[in-house]
Amino acid sequence: MVDAEYEIVNVVLSVSYKDVEFDLEKIASNLEEARFDPEIYPGLTYRVSEPKATFLLFTTGNVNCMGAKTVEGAEKAVEKLTSKLQNLGFDVEEPEAVVRNMVASVDFHRGFDLEEIARNYHYAEYNPEVFPALVFRWEDTNVVILLFVEGEGVCVGAKKKEEIEKAIEWISETIESINS
Incomplete structure (x- = not known):
């Protein structure tokens, strides 16, 4: 019997919105928690607090979601992002999301x-x-x-x-x- 305990501390998803090109300037100016400085990094960073997650959005429609503690939490955060993008006028449907990494601390x-x-x-x-x-x-x-x-x-x-x-x-x- 294994005497070890673990806690998932980070779930990373890659998210792909098909046939869309994001205007990162528009997103940054309309979402309060968004940060975009193309001279430093080509992606836009967007943080949400409930469920807690951070997104990196790229003009190509590809997004990375990280920082959630569960796959379900990450998926819920992606749903909220999708809704916000739709409210900003982007023609996005439910994206394809794939778990790329789970990080756990172990005792x-x-x-x-x-x-x-x-x-x-x-x-x-x-x-x-x-x-x-x-x-x-x-x-x-x-x-x-x-x-x-x-x-x-x-x-x-x-x-x-x-x-x-x-x-x-x-x-x-x-x-x-x-x-x-």
Whole structure:
């Protein structure tokens, strides 16, 4: 049994509005929480507080949504954005939205000997002079877990909660085998 707890802290969606070109100046001047400075960055940043999310909008109709804590929250934020864009006169329908990344903080309830783990597993990278965490990658997945000596971790690259849970279980079993 795995004695670890996790909390999703960020969900990233890529959103595609078909056959539309956004006038970012128009959006920026009409949405209070929008920021657009094309000399610094080509996208418009728009923040919403309920549900909490941040959007990056591009003239192409592509949008990134980040900062939500759940997929459902991100999807609700996209619905609100779509409604606001429609109210501004853009001919947008429900967009295609794809989960690109879920980030979770993990508490393994134990400390780790990162050097020992790195010696025993070829898919573990540890260079404390460059970065304080051990980076655990394994084949056939985009999921990566960063392990810290205190027993905390960060899971990135998952597209579903089940991938986070599977990665935590796998890491826990892998680490346990070192102590056996």
